[in-house]
Amino acid sequence: MLEHVVGDRNVHDGDTWQNKNSTTAPQLCISSGSTFISNTDRKDLHLFEIMTTALSSTQDEIELQNSDPVPPGDSQCNVCQKPAAFMCSSCGLNGPRYCSTECQSQGWREGHYRLCQGNAQARANAASRASNNTPEPAAAAAQGSIPMVEIRNNETSTEQDEQQEFADELRFYIKQIYLVIQPVVICIILSIFWVKVAFSGTSDYTPVRPSYSIGTSPTTTSGGSDSSSSSAISSLTTALVIVGQIILVTLVIVFLFRRGWIKILIGFFMIVVVGLLGFMSYLLILNLIEVFYIPLDYPTMIFALWNFAVVGLISVFWKSPLWLQQAYLTIMSSLMAFSLTGLEQWTTWMLLGLLAIWDLIAVLCPFGPLRLLIESSRTQQREVPALLYSVNAVWFMASMENHFRISQSFLPKEDHEIGTNWIYQDTGQPTTDAGTSQAQAVTTVETVRSNSPQPLGNNERDRVWNDESGPQGAVIEGHQARDGFTRLRGESVNTFATGQEQNVTTLSAATPNPNRSSHASASAGESETVPADEEDAERSGLKLGLGDFVFYSVLIARAAMYDWITTVCCTVAVLMGLTATIFLLVLWKKALPALPISIAFGIMFYFVAKAVLVPYVGTVCVFGMVAL
Amino acid sequence: MSLYTFFGCLFTAYGPLLSIFFLYIARDAQLVLLMVCRYAEIQDLLYNRIAVFNVDIFFLRSAFFWLIAMLLSSVIWFAAKPIQNMNTVTILYSVIIQELFRWGLFKLINRAERGLMIVSKNPKSLFNRSVFAFVSGYGFGLTSALISYISTLVQSIGPGVMMCPSCPQATLFFISAITTSLASLQHILWMMLAFEAYHTLPSTIGIIQGIWVIISHLGVSYATLMNSMESLYLGCVYAMIVQLVVLAISTSLVISNLKKHYGEAMFSRNSQ
Numbered sequence: 001m002l003e004h005v006v007g008d009r010n011v012h013d014g015d016t017w018q019n020k021n022s023t024t025a026p027q028l029c030i031s032s033g034s035t036f037i038s039n040t041d042r043k044d045l046h047l048f049e050i051m052t053t054a055l056s057s058t059q060d061e062i063e064l065q066n067s068d069p070v071p072p073g074d075s076q077c078n079v080c081q082k083p084a085a086f087m088c089s090s091c092g093l094n095g096p097r098y099c100s101t102e103c104q105s106q107g108w109r110e111g112h113y114r115l116c117q118g119n120a121q122a123r124a125n126a127a128s129r130a131s132n133n134t135p136e137p138a139a140a141a142a143q144g145s146i147p148m149v150e151i152r153n154n155e156t157s158t159e160q161d162e163q164q165e166f167a168d169e170l171r172f173y174i175k176q177i178y179l180v181i182q183p184v185v186i187c188i189i190l191s192i193f194w195v196k197v198a199f200s201g202t203s204d205y206t207p208v209r210p211s212y213s214i215g216t217s218p219t220t221t222s223g224g225s226d227s228s229s230s231s232a233i234s235s236l237t238t239a240l241v242i243v244g245q246i247i248l249v250t251l252v253i254v255f256l257f258r259r260g261w262i263k264i265l266i267g268f269f270m271i272v273v274v275g276l277l278g279f280m281s282y283l284l285i286l287n288l289i290e291v292f293y294i295p296l297d298y299p300t301m302i303f304a305l306w307n308f309a310v311v312g313l314i315s316v317f318w319k320s321p322l323w324l325q326q327a328y329l330t331i332m333s334s335l336m337a338f339s340l341t342g343l344e345q346w347t348t349w350m351l352l353g354l355l356a357i358w359d360l361i362a363v364l365c366p367f368g369p370l371r372l373l374i375e376s377s378r379t380q381q382r383e384v385p386a387l388l389y390s391v392n393a394v395w396f397m398a399s400m401e402n403h404f405r406i407s408q409s410f411l412p413k414e415d416h417e418i419g420t421n422w423i424y425q426d427t428g429q430p431t432t433d434a435g436t437s438q439a440q441a442v443t444t445v446e447t448v449r450s451n452s453p454q455p456l457g458n459n460e461r462d463r464v465w466n467d468e469s470g471p472q473g474a475v476i477e478g479h480q481a482r483d484g485f486t487r488l489r490g491e492s493v494n495t496f497a498t499g500q501e502q503n504v505t506t507l508s509a510a511t512p513n514p515n516r517s518s519h520a521s522a523s524a525g526e527s528e529t530v531p532a533d534e535e536d537a538e539r540s541g542l543k544l545g546l547g548d549f550v551f552y553s554v555l556i557a558r559a560a561m562y563d564w565i566t567t568v569c570c571t572v573a574v575l576m577g578l579t580a581t582i583f584l585l586v587l588w589k590k591a592l593p594a595l596p597i598s599i600a601f602g603i604m605f606y607f608v609a610k611a612v613l614v615p616y617v618g619t620v621c622v623f624g625m626v627a628l
Numbered sequence: 629m630s631l632y633t634f635f636g637c638l639f640t641a642y643g644p645l646l647s648i649f650f651l652y653i654a655r656d657a658q659l660v661l662l663m664v665c666r667y668a669e670i671q672d673l674l675y676n677r678i679a680v681f682n683v684d685i686f687f688l689r690s691a692f693f694w695l696i697a698m699l700l701s702s703v704i705w706f707a708a709k710p711i712q713n714m715n716t717v718t719i720l721y722s723v724i725i726q727e728l729f730r731w732g733l734f735k736l737i738n739r740a741e742r743g744l745m746i747v748s749k750n751p752k753s754l755f756n757r758s759v760f761a762f763v764s765g766y767g768f769g770l771t772s773a774l775i776s777y778i779s780t781l782v783q784s785i786g787p788g789v790m791m792c793p794s795c796p797q798a799t800l801f802f803i804s805a806i807t808t809s810l811a812s813l814q815h816i817l818w819m820m821l822a823f824e825a826y827h828t829l830p831s832t833i834g835i836i837q838g839i840w841v842i843i844s845h846l847g848v849s850y851a852t853l854m855n856s857m858e859s860l861y862l863g864c865v866y867a868m869i870v871q872l873v874v875l876a877i878s879t880s881l882v883i884s885n886l887k888k889h890y891g892e893a894m895f896s897r898n899s900q
């Protein structure tokens with residue numbers, strides 16, 4: 001009945017249907033030029049035939065713009081004359097028919113790219129665009145990459161709907177970013193407050209670190225001209241020692257994780273969290289008590305501290321309301337930053353610089369430990385339980401995931417499918433696969449990169465196999481980018497959904513021939529697949545590590561120890577660096593270290609502000625009383 | 629007494645900005661977090677599905693711009709030793725650099741406008757541009773208020789008191805607070821005027837408004853020189869009067885612009 005109604009409508013205005021059909025495809029058409037309609041579903045085919053007959057009955061009313069040799073309605077392949085099952089989705093029923101993707105790509109090269117309506121539309125769009133920054137990939141697409149998309153018969157989205165949908169997704173995205181920025185700002189403000197309290201001069205409990213200096217005395221705080229070089233060396237050694245510790249602990253964690261000794265890791269993290277929550281907050285409370293003259297006896301304080309630490313432990317490692325977890329994580333980061341303010345000035349700056357470099361190495365190098373950690377967490381389908389190495393601390397991302405992720409669901413979203421799991425990940429933040437946090441009933445999502453001919457073949461095989469398996473949920477897994485992350489580079493990227501519960505496809509970043517890992521999904525219907533995928537997409541996205549929280553806060557706390565102007569400058573600079581990093585993440589689609597850009601901005605702004613801006617403001621704005 | 633001074637100055641200087649933030653901006657997270665889609669047009673996103681954007685906090689970006697402008701002029705100030713104490717010259721190049729960065733900010737936002745429109749609550753609204761300008765101006769104003777006044781504010785807590793040179797009855801802290809709050813409001817208006825002007829640039833109205841922004845910016849800054857003139861009795865009052873007059877003129881210009889947009893909106897609705 002439904003089919004009949006649809007067919008009837010098409011008899012009345014075939015043009016509408018044709019337009020609709022061509023508007024469903026354009027997201028492909030710029031990059032690919034043409035797409036296929038496949039009949040994975042027998043119902044599809046049936047409906048397809050009805051539509052075909054309906055349209056061919058009103059053939060005269062439809063203006064034919066296509067001069068491909070094979071007339072519409074014919075079901076022979078345009079290239080090899082076999083019975084055809086596909087057609088160009090951009091041209092719709094007026095377009096050519098194909099029996100396979102090979103034939104389509106051949107036909108594309110042989111001249112359909114000149115005639116394809118999707119391409120024409122893409123050209124029109126490109127011409128109408130006012131400023132065109134990105135090179136148009138249509139030309140490149142004509143060379144070989146032809147992503148395929150199955151068009152479902154219930155596809156009703158018009159351009160308006162898509163725009164609306166896109167705007168909604170964008171708003172969601174903005175909201176998520178807001179949720180990421182917010183705790184960073186809170187953490188920064190908290191650590192500024194701690195610093196201002198502890199270093200106000202009335203406290204005896206300011207944090208002081210033993211210095212690891214070799215030879216010279218570490219207590220040269222004020223810059224005597226003779227001792228400046230030696231103090232520079234000593235602070236460099238101190239910074240190096242601290243960074244060395246961080247590297248060491250990182251390596252140990254990666255080793256433990258790869259061996260699967262998770263319980264040792266968890267125990268280690270618990271000790272550190274308890275120590276931090278207990279001892280550092282004790283130190284902080286002593287500061288607060290002394291500065292604000294709070295009358296408090298030891299039993300009360302110890303009782304409160306004990307409860308504070310234990311509740312923190314439970315909420316971080318077990319469960320608690322989300323806001324409590326977030327509060328604890330933010331407070332812990334600011335405490336950690338506070339504990340690091342005891343370092344000497346130059347030690348802090350060198351430490352930050354070295355850490356930024358280390359961050360680059362650890363995340364971006366092929367054998368960087370953090371990268372290895374991410375990859376093994378993907379291969380082992382296991383979350384990194386918690387990551388904390390002595391300073392570049394990362395606590396339980398498991399509990400943060402819902403909060404610090406940004407859905408990328410509006411990224412490459414094809415008709416049929418799916419979510420993507422871009423893992424955004426930063427410094428100390430080895431993150432987990434979007435799917436693995438529900439490792440029991442995972443619907444893993446794999447990203448297929450199809451901008452070369454070979455994956456096209458893979459897709460084709462999958463598709464054929466898919467047709468055999470009947471109308472159930474499609475499972476297509478292609479090869480993934482070698483680094484485990486998907487990059488979008490000008491070319492089209494199709495995303496396909498993968499396994500169901502019975503056949504969780506292993507997502508091995510190291511698997512060289514991923515085509516083998518495709519499995520049949522015979523049980524679950526499509527209606528189940530789609531929500532699961534959407535959920536995955538929701539949970540995937542941006543994560544910001546607590547390590548970044550800590551070091552952003554360290555930088556700003558250090559700036560706050562000089563002047564308020566440098567504090568404001570560094571805050572703006574660090575947040576700006578953070579947004580720049582997020583931009584690069586969206587651009588490059590791979591794990592990025594979050595520290596380098598922010599730290600570079602922060603250090604630069606600190607020194608410029610300290611050298612010139614503070615005296616300038618002092619002269620012009622404070623004593624000159626000039627409003628600029 | 630010092631704590632009273634501190635809070636009084638705090639709310640005098642930052643009260644308008646804070647109330648704008650909490651009453652208007654913070655309610656609409658979108659304004660706080662407007663996106664700048666810089667590198668890709670929305671069309672690319674829709675058709676290409678290659679999502680490449682730049683995600684920025686809007687007023688963070690304008691704050692960043694203002695800060696860079698300030699750093700630049702402070703570097704010039706630092707390098708030009710002989711004219712370090714001539715505030716007139718300093719004001720001249722500082723204001724010019726600020727205006728240049730305002731222009732750059734406008735170019736940036738203009739490029740991303742289509743993306744911003746889609747994200748905003750009412751994508752078709754003609755007032756969107758004014759809203760973007762308002763938030764950017766808020767960023768400028770907030771940063772300038774913070775940078776130029778925060779160290780003075782912190783000093784007001786201390787035991788000592790500095791008196792205003794031109795008005796010996798009032799403290800420097802309080803006069804500076806008033807100057808700062810007026811200047812921050814002016815930054816918002818200037819930004820709205822400048823965006824409007826740059827958008828309609830070839831026309832006469834655009835040129836007049838653009839010139840008005842630059843001239844009034846310079847004028848206000850020069851007027852505040854009277855604050856620190858010992859020879860001029862009640863100089864700070866004159867400075868404030870000048871600021872208020874400029875503020876009033878700018879406000880009326882902004883209101884007339886908004887009215888024009890409203891008229892256009894009504895017209896287009898009627899014609900449909």
